[in-house]
Amino acid sequence: MGNISLLQKKDTEIIMKLYRECFDHAFWIQEGKLNESVFDAPDFCEEASLLIRDEAAGEPAGCIAVKTSNDQKLYPDTAWITLLMVRSGYRRRGMGRCLYEMSEKILREKGIRKIYIGQDFANLFSGIPSPKRENEEFFRSCGFILNKDEHYDLEADIVNNNKIDDFDTMEFEKEFITGILKKEDSSGLLDFLKEEFPGRWEYEAKAYLGNAGKLENIIIMKSAADDAILGYCMTAVHEGGTGGLGPVGIARSIRGRHAGEYILRQSLVQLRRLGAERVCIDWTILKDFYGQFDFLPVRTFRSGYKEL
Numbered sequence: 453m454g455n456i457s458l459l460q461k462k463d464t465e466i467i468m469k470l471y472r473e474c475f476d477h478a479f480w481i482q483e484g485k486l487n488e489s490v491f492d493a494p495d496f497c498e499e500a501s502l503l504i505r506d507e508a509a510g511e512p513a514g515c516i517a518v519k520t521s522n523d524q525k526l527y528p529d530t531a532w533i534t535l536l537m538v539r540s541g542y543r544r545r546g547m548g549r550c551l552y553e554m555s556e557k558i559l560r561e562k563g564i565r566k567i568y569i570g571q572d573f574a575n576l577f578s579g580i581p582s583p584k585r586e587n588e589e590f591f592r593s594c595g596f597i598l599n600k601d602e603h604y605d606l607e608a609d610i611v612n613n614n615k616i617d618d619f620d621t622m623e624f625e626k627e628f629i630t631g632i633l634k635k636e637d638s639s640g641l642l643d644f645l646k647e648e649f650p651g652r653w654e655y656e657a658k659a660y661l662g663n664a665g666k667l668e669n670i671i672i673m674k675s676a677a678d679d680a681i682l683g684y685c686m687t688a689v690h691e692g693g694t695g696g697l698g699p700v701g702i703a704r705s706i707r708g709r710h711a712g713e714y715i716l717r718q719s720l721v722q723l724r725r726l727g728a729e730r731v732c733i734d735w736t737i738l739k740d741f742y743g744q745f746d747f748l749p750v751r752t753f754r755s756g757y758k759e760l
């Protein structure tokens with residue numbers, strides 16, 4: 453079948469080459485991102501991450517990179533497939549299955565009970581990228597259950613964007629106050645998240661604040677009447693004018709009245725102020741909601757999991 457060895461940081465160059473062969477241009481990443489998502493990630497699982505080489509030619513043919521949960525409360529006995537790929541010339545020879553099965557065996561021995569395709573912290577993919585027959589059937593044949601709906605990464609130009617400029621904020625301003633999170637509101641934000649969005653969103657905000665993340669990247673919405681926090685939005689600005697937005701969420705009590713659009717608009721304005729030009733909203737099914745500000749899908753995924 454092939455020679456299998458542990459996947460190691462010294463293989464970065466090999467992985468980058470395989471990656472460019474295996475994934476569409478829209479998914480391409482820099483080496484720094486690979487290291488951040490795989491080898492330098494605190495939950496990277498060395499023992500279950502493998503490289504396969506063609507026996508005769510000795511050249512790398514594919515690999516699997518896996519992470520295991522460090523948080524038993526949020527993700528008990530959970531692992532994630534961060535990356536799994538086989539070069540096109542070596543496909544349909546059982547190499548992908550061999551990598552997966554060897555990795556799964558090690559994960560079982562470690563007590564893992566659930567495996568997700570992507571969706572890890574600091575992930576490369578939020579599901580199967582560009583889902584089509586070949587990669588979907590592969591995961592089904594390995595026992596994964598795939599989600600019926602696809603989801604997307606969306607992108608928009610926020611500089612030349614009339615939808616942001618023309619948004620009428622007047623009615624919302626009577627009821628809500630939006631602004632950058634102030635230090636003294638940090639614990640109030642965490643209480644809000646615990647109540648409205650317990651789980652990953654709460655966990656990630658706590659980690660962000662705990663690591664002294666910049667407050668200018670968090671927008672909150674308060675009630676003008678009693679100062680209660682009613683919504684929040686996380687943003688990020690990267691080098692070169694790209695930005696990220698999300699999660700964004702508002703209290704159940706004010707849903708259905710376009711308040712979500714308002715905080716989204718205010719957050720896009722803040723991203724502009726911070727110098728972002730093109731913004732990505734990843735891992736969402738809400739094409740129409742974000743489409744109001746001209747966000748369009750640039751990458752498509754289908755999520756899936758397997759219970760062991």
Ligand SMILES: CC(C)(COP(=O)(O)OP(=O)(O)OC[C@H]1O[C@@H](n2cnc3c(N)ncnc32)[C@H](O)[C@@H]1OP(=O)(O)O)[C@@H](O)C(=O)NCCC(=O)NCCS
Binds near residue numbers: 537
């Ligand atoms: C998904 C991928 C890793 C599969 O690798 P592979 O080595 O070709 O897969 P295998 O030969 O082990 O296939 C195992 C089973 O999967 C299914 N399968 C794989 N490719 C298939 C295809 N093109 N059409 C239908 N079924 C397919 C089959 O059931 C196959 O068993 P069989 O050959 O006995 O019928 C490979 O296609 C790939 O690298 N794709 C691009 C990267 C990607 O999308 N990765 C996933 C997320 S990180």
